Amino acid sequence: MTNSSQEFVQHxxxxxxxxxxxxxxxxxxxxxxxxxxxxxCMVIKPYGYGVWELIQAEMDRRFKETGHENAYFPLFxxxxxxxxxxxxxxxxxxxxxxxxxxxxxxxxxxxxIRPTSETVIGSMYAKWxxxxxxxxxxxxxxxxxxxxxxxxxxxxxxxxxLWQEGHTAHATFEEAQxxxxxxxxxxxxxxxNVLAIPVITGRKSEKExxxxxxxxxxxxxxxxxGKALQLGTSHNMADNFAKGYDIQYLxxxxxxxxxxTTSWGSSTRMIGGLIMVHGDDRGLVLPPKVAPIQAVIxxxxxxxxxxxxxxxxxxxxxxxxxxxxxxxSSDQSPGWKxxxxxxxxxxxxxxxGPRDIEKDQVVVVRRDTLEKQSLPMAGLNRAIKDMLNxxxxxxxxxxxxxxxxxxxxxxxxxxxxxxxxxxFVRAMWCxxxxxxxxxxxxxxxxxxxxxxxxxxxxxxxxxxxGKKAKAMTYFAKAY
Amino acid sequence: MTNSSQEFVQHxxxxxxxxxxxxxxxxxxxxxxxxxxxxxCMVIKPYGYGVWELIQAEMDRRFKETGHENAYFPLFxxxxxxxxxxxxxxxxxxxxxxxxxxxxxxxxxxxxIRPTSETVIGSMYAKWxxxxxxxxxxxxxxxxxxxxxxxxxxxxxxxxxLWQEGHTAHATFEEAQxxxxxxxxxxxxxxxNVLAIPVITGRKSEKExxxxxxxxxxxxxxxxxGKALQLGTSHNMADNFAKGYDIQYLxxxxxxxxxxTTSWGSSTRMIGGLIMVHGDDRGLVLPPKVAPIQAVIxxxxxxxxxxxxxxxxxxxxxxxxxxxxxxxSSDQSPGWKxxxxxxxxxxxxxxxGPRDIEKDQVVVVRRDTLEKQSLPMAGLNRAIKDMLNxxxxxxxxxxxxxxxxxxxxxxxxxxxxxxxxxxFVRAMWCxxxxxxxxxxxxxxxxxxxxxxxxxxxxxxxxxxxGKKAKAMTYFAKAY
Numbered sequence: 010m011t012n013s014s015q016e017f018v019q020h021x022x023x024x025x026x027x028x029x030x031x032x033x034x035x036x037x038x039x040x041x042x043x044x045x046x047x048x049x050c051m052v053i054k055p056y057g058y059g060v061w062e063l064i065q066a067e068m069d070r071r072f073k074e075t076g077h078e079n080a081y082f083p084l085f086x087x088x089x090x091x092x093x094x095x096x097x098x099x100x101x102x103x104x105x106x107x108x109x110x111x112x113x114x115x116x117x118x119x120x121x122i123r124p125t126s127e128t129v130i131g132s133m134y135a136k137w138x139x140x141x142x143x144x145x146x147x148x149x150x151x152x153x154x155x156x157x158x159x160x161x162x163x164x165x166x167x168x169x170x171l172w173q174e175g176h177t178a179h180a181t182f183e184e185a186q187x188x189x190x191x192x193x194x195x196x197x198x199x200x201x202n203v204l205a206i207p208v209i210t211g212r213k214s215e216k217e218x219x220x221x222x223x224x225x226x227x228x229x230x231x232x233x234x235g236k237a238l239q240l241g242t243s244h245n246m247a248d249n250f251a252k253g254y255d256i257q258y259l260x261x262x263x264x265x266x267x268x269x270t271t272s273w274g275s276s277t278r279m280i281g282g283l284i285m286v287h288g289d290d291r292g293l294v295l296p297p298k299v300a301p302i303q304a305v306i307x308x309x310x311x312x313x314x315x316x317x318x319x320x321x322x323x324x325x326x327x328x329x330x331x332x333x334x335x336x337x338s339s340d341q342s343p344g345w346k347x348x349x350x351x352x353x354x355x356x357x358x359x360x361x362g363p364r365d366i367e368k369d370q371v372v373v374v375r376r377d378t379l380e381k382q383s384l385p386m387a388g389l390n391r392a393i394k395d396m397l398n399x400x401x402x403x404x405x406x407x408x409x410x411x412x413x414x415x416x417x418x419x420x421x422x423x424x425x426x427x428x429x430x431x432x433f434v435r436a437m438w439c440x441x442x443x444x445x446x447x448x449x450x451x452x453x454x455x456x457x458x459x460x461x462x463x464x465x466x467x468x469x470x471x472x473x474x475g476k477k478a479k480a481m482t483y484f485a486k487a488y
Numbered sequence: 489m490t491n492s493s494q495e496f497v498q499h500x501x502x503x504x505x506x507x508x509x510x511x512x513x514x515x516x517x518x519x520x521x522x523x524x525x526x527x528x529c530m531v532i533k534p535y536g537y538g539v540w541e542l543i544q545a546e547m548d549r550r551f552k553e554t555g556h557e558n559a560y561f562p563l564f565x566x567x568x569x570x571x572x573x574x575x576x577x578x579x580x581x582x583x584x585x586x587x588x589x590x591x592x593x594x595x596x597x598x599x600x601i602r603p604t605s606e607t608v609i610g611s612m613y614a615k616w617x618x619x620x621x622x623x624x625x626x627x628x629x630x631x632x633x634x635x636x637x638x639x640x641x642x643x644x645x646x647x648x649x650l651w652q653e654g655h656t657a658h659a660t661f662e663e664a665q666x667x668x669x670x671x672x673x674x675x676x677x678x679x680x681n682v683l684a685i686p687v688i689t690g691r692k693s694e695k696e697x698x699x700x701x702x703x704x705x706x707x708x709x710x711x712x713x714g715k716a717l718q719l720g721t722s723h724n725m726a727d728n729f730a731k732g733y734d735i736q737y738l739x740x741x742x743x744x745x746x747x748x749t750t751s752w753g754s755s756t757r758m759i760g761g762l763i764m765v766h767g768d769d770r771g772l773v774l775p776p777k778v779a780p781i782q783a784v785i786x787x788x789x790x791x792x793x794x795x796x797x798x799x800x801x802x803x804x805x806x807x808x809x810x811x812x813x814x815x816x817s818s819d820q821s822p823g824w825k826x827x828x829x830x831x832x833x834x835x836x837x838x839x840x841g842p843r844d845i846e847k848d849q850v851v852v853v854r855r856d857t858l859e860k861q862s863l864p865m866a867g868l869n870r871a872i873k874d875m876l877n878x879x880x881x882x883x884x885x886x887x888x889x890x891x892x893x894x895x896x897x898x899x900x901x902x903x904x905x906x907x908x909x910x911x912f913v914r915a916m917w918c919x920x921x922x923x924x925x926x927x928x929x930x931x932x933x934x935x936x937x938x939x940x941x942x943x944x945x946x947x948x949x950x951x952x953x954g955k956k957a958k959a960m961t962y963f964a965k966a967y
Contacts, residue, residue: 046611047564047599055557055627062558078534079541084601084632084648085526107589108601111636111647112582120526122563122587122601132525148534153563153632157590168590169563 021352023290028234032285033162039293039353041280042163049161049168053277056353057164059301060280061171065151067203067298068173068275071195077147077175084152085120086129094253097127100220104156106168122155127221127246127272130176131254138268140259141180145188149175164281165238165488172276178256178268182247185269189245192273193226196241204283205296205404206230207412208240209433209483211459216442219272223247229458229483231412232285235432237458237485240282241275281488286408293354294376296404297397303333304393305350309362311338319366323359323389330390332397351376356400357393377403418465422451422473425484429455433485437478439471448473448484458483500831502769507713511764512641518772518832520759521642528640528647532756535832536643538780539759540650544630546682546777547652547754550674556626556654563631564599565608573732576606579699583635585647601634606700606725606751609655610733617747619738620659624667628654643760644717644967651755657735657747661726664748668724671752672705675720683762684775684883685709686891687719688912688962690938695921698751702726708937708962710891711764714911716937716964719761720754760967765887772833773855775883776876782812783872784829788841790817798845802838802868809869811876830855835879836872856882897944901930901952904963908934912964916957918950927952927963937962 021038022030036042041057053061069079085108092098101124108120123129134146151173161167175192179185193210200208208228218225222244229237248267250256256268287294297303304327308320320336327334335355337346350358360372371389374381377400384392415432419425428434429452438444438457445457460480471478500517501509515521520536532540548558564587571577580603587599602608613625630652640646654671658664672689679687687707697704701723708716727746729735735747766773776782783806787799799815806813814834816825829837839851850868853860856879863871894911898904907913908931917923917936924936939959950957 043612043615045562045608046566046569047562047608050562050564052562052612053560055559058559059557061560078538080534080537081532081540081650083524083526083529083531084634085529087525090525103591105591106587106599108585109588110586110598112584119589120585129524129526133522133531136522155563171560 021290021292024233024288031288031290032281035284035288035292036163041284041293044163047168049158051163051167051169053171056301057280060283060295060299061277063299063301064203064279065173068199069151071199072149072173072175075191075195077149077177079150080148081150081152082126082129082133084123086123086126088119088121090132091121091128093128094221094250096249097221097253101125101156104158106155106157123152124154124156125272125274126150126152126154126174127176127250127270128254131250131256131270134176134178134268134270135255135257138178138256138258141261144178144180144258144268145184146178147175147188148177149173162281164277164284166278170277172274174272174274177271178251179270180258180260180266180268182245182269185245185247185271189224189226189243189271189273192271193228193241193243196228196243196273196275200228200230200240200279201405203296203298204279204286205298205401205408206240206282206286207405207409209459209461211461211483213242213459214440214442214445214457214482216445217457219244221246221249221253223249227459229485230282230286231408231415231433231485232282232488233288233411234285235415235485237433237483237487238278238282238285239458239487240279241273243273244271246270246272287404288354291348292352294404295354295356297356297401300354300356301333302335302353302355303397304335304357304359305355306334306336306359306361307343307346307350308336308338309343309360309365313363315366316361316363320361323361323371327390327393330394332390332393356397359393375400377407418467419472419484420468422448425455425472426452429484429486433458433483435465435467435481435483436472437468437470438480438482439474439476440479441474441476444471444474444476452484452486454486455484456487458485458487500769500771503712503767508641510767510769511760514763514767514771515642520763520772523642526647528637530642530646530648532650535780536759539762539774539778540756542778542780543682543758544652547678548630550678551628551652551654554670554674556628556656558629559627560629560631561605561608561612563602565602565605567598567600569611570600570607572607573700573729575728576700576732580604580635583637585634585636602631603633603635604751604753605629605631605633605653606655606729606749607733610729610735610749613655613657613747613749614734614736617657617735617737620740623657623659623737623747624663625657626654626667627656628652641760643756643763645757649756651753653751653753656750657730658749659737659739659745659747661724661748664724664726664750668703668705668722668750668752671750672707672720672722675722675752675754676707679707679709679719679758680884682775682777683758683765684777684880684887685719685761685765686884686888688938688940690940690962692721692938693919693921693924693936693961695924696936698723700725700728700732702728706938708964709761709765710887710894710912710964711761711967712767712890713764714894714964716912716962716966717757717761717764718937718966719758720752722752723750725749725751766883767833770827771831773883774833774835776835776880779833779835780812781814781832781834782876783814783836783838784834785813785815785838785840786822786825786829787815787817788822788839788844792842794845795840795842799840802840802850806869806872809873811869811872835876838872854879856886897946898951898963899947901927904934904951905931908963908965912937912962914944914946914960914962915951916947916949917959917961918953918955919958920953920955923950923953923955931963931965933965934963935966937964937966
């Protein structure tokens with residue numbers, strides 16, 4: 010773990026030259042993650058996991074405030090249970106890892122490792138729910154899931170990943186729809202206010218929706234290379250799963266009815282998103298709300314009397330005020346330290362040396378703008394907090410501007426094709442799967458990202474096939 | 489989820505008549521847990537998971553205060569990696585679940601689902617650690633593990649369970665030993681102060697130690713049926729795993745040395761322990777520090793004007809003071825509610841009705857003693873907190889007394905055999921595995937629980953075989 014950061018920084022690819030390599034360089038060199046001995050599985054190192062813990066805390070609070078409780082359901086799904094919802098199993102079967110042996114014995118029925126838990130949770134809901142009085146059931150679980158992937162990239166697509174999956178059951182379709190929208194809103198508010206990532210929300214096309222869902226809603230973000238990343242989805246299953254798994258309730262009127270269920274999920278993929286939205290050629294840039302270290306104190310000329318003591322004092326003051334702060338008094342050179350903590354994306358660097366102590370001040374450097382300024386010791390906590398808020402806001406605004414500058418309206422296929430090579434495209438679309446597949450083929454991979462809630466009339470015919478248009482749709486290449 | 493609690497309470501077996509059935513009745517009827525469709529796997533329901541979340545928060549804080557960071561390592565362990573430490577694989581192979589297929593393809597190498605992660609973490613440490621400057625490495629992970637079990641009981645022994653596993657690497661054996669003891673102490677302090685469970689700490693026999701460890705230390709608790717439950721273990725691996733997985737570092741003197749590693753773990757089994765230590769014939773009795781609901785407010789004659797408003801007011805006041813409080817204004821009968829919340833082990837019941845409001849008071853009933861008293865509204869928060877602390881302390885003391893009353897010193901096999909049928913036995917022992925196995929056979933299952941740190945001279949010969957005694961040892965039947 011001892012590295013020369015200067016050497017490392019030299020080795021980070023430039024975003025403009027090779028964005029995928031830049032991403033890989035950054036996540037490995039900042040100790041966010043590492044490859045494991047298992048194909049397609051990542052090791053989340055403490056610095057990366059620290060971000061995940063902050064994400065979890067923020068999301069979990071929001072889930073609980075909206076009435077959800079956490080629970081834990083088994084990792085294994087018997088094959089006979091998985092296949093009860095036909096569309097669902099068709100969608101997930103190619104990605105399932107199968108357990109065939111326990112101890113030294115062959116199992117009589119093989120077990121799927123959960124790729125998602127609608128099936129195993131549905132079967133429990135069927136047992137637990139009897140009457141309308143039992144509804145709604147509002148649960149969430151934080152866990153690992155496995156989807157056997159051919160080509161993987163840490164955080165973005167791995168065979169095993171960590172996520173949360175909410176699962177709810179309701180009396181009516183309308184209540185399920187309300188829940189689906191509520192949780193999409195929770196996701197959006199979280200993405201924008203905590204991750205500082207602006208998102209487009211809307212409905213997925215029939216082709217892109219969750220296997221077995223009635224409707225899937227999504228939030229989509231733009232990365233700095235203009236590609237889209239789906240950051241979270243919320244599904245209204247209507248009674249599809251209730252019918253597959255016999256989730257029924259006795260209504261007030263004494264009639265046996267099927268429940269309407271929902272599910273909604275978001276994962277460690279969000280960490281990949283925030284790296285690709287905010288990072289720069291020096292490395293990570295972490296939004297303060299999810300930065301494991303919000304400010305790093307670097308004592309200057311720390312061998313001189315009083316410097317370390319003053320730095321320690323400052324450390325304690327900031328820590329007592331709930332600022333996540335670290336002091337780096339290692340014997341590395343100042344240059345090494347500057348580079349190291351810049352690369353790690355710590356929002357603020359605080360330098361304190363003999364001259365600062367004389368003047369009763371510190372020097373503060375912002376990671377996002379690299380601006381340097383002297384701040385008086387008096388009222389420093391408040392000033393630091395204000396700067397953290399300012400950085401949080403600034404990152405959001407910068408990301409928003411980038412997205413807007415790389416989003417175009419297309420009125421024909423030529424414009425659409427040109428637009429998706431650079432960013433997001435808004436275009437009218439016929440909503441036919443065939444047309445969607447043709448667009449993907451011809452553009453070298455662009456897909457419908459969502460039919461946004463915020464519609465805008467761009468014409469009456471499909472930008473690709475010329476048939477009657479049904480909705481304005483976002484198109485983009487995606488991770 | 490609509491149940492008649494009165495009916496349920498009737499169905500809880502008496503502890504004295506059938507302790508195992510009492511345990512199963514309690515965990516199922518209080519919605520702590522449920523059986524799943526997968527053999528040997530449990531569903532942890534929100535009320536049970538709420539206890540786990542509180543346990544996690546308390547432990548996690550202690551791990552971080554002692555310098556550990558959380559990380560996440562893969563669920564899968566390639567077979568070739570698992571088998572590198574011979575003793576380890578021998579110990580765990582009979583319990584491993586194997587993945588043989590991913591998607592529709594047969595894997596070239598089968599993957600074990602982690603029964604514990606020394607192997608996969610060791611292989612990463614080998615990569616990360618180069619120099620003495622990199623040491624110590626102090627990590628922990630919260631995750632699920634799988635051990636294929638023939639006979640299972642929720643929380644106590646299941647094929648999948650949740651746990652934390654700490655893994656550390658050090659320069660010397662002494663530092664590893666220090667860490668091993670430090671974490672055992674953390675466990676003990678947690679068990680006694682948070683779970684209110686007194687524990688005996690000491691070293692495991694050669695037979696009972698962790699597969700591949702140099703030495704295993706444990707904390708053992710007594711359940712109300714006199715049986716032991718191992719609540720957490722801490723292992724010094726010396727350089728066993730470092731040699732198996734090539735975890736080496738360059739010393740200050742420029743010499744390549746093997747690291748010394750440790751690991752320590754505790755699991756959802758602790759929930760089973762606190763149920764079996766504190767519960768009574770009415771159901772659960774939860775220590776306030778891990779009770780998802782610390783106080784339940786029951787409005788009496790809630791249709792009368794002002795009652796619900798006053799109850800709400802009280803609810804808000806207690807909640808604002810960080811007391812985990814719930815208000816039950818459902819239309820169930822008071823008797824039903826009393827039984828329900830008693831069964832669920834909520835430490836305090838607060839009744840508030842028209843007459844109480846008139847007198848500016850509430851009626852408070854303690855779950856542990858069932859004592860009922862009126863308390864003035866003025867200063868109620870403080871009084872409630874004091875009572876919660878009092879219950880926490882009282883539960884510990886009660887458990888301590890029970891353990892002491894059922895622990896005997898044995899000087900010969902007859903006394904030993906008699907003692908283990910009722911509780912714990914302290915006896916001198918020769919430390920021979922053969923003798924240990926004979927004792928197990930002859931007593932109908934009693935094993936050595938640990939060689940406690942607190943030794944006491946009970947003689948000079950082994951209580952069973954008469955050979956020279958090496959240490960005073962605890963014997964008991966165990967879960």
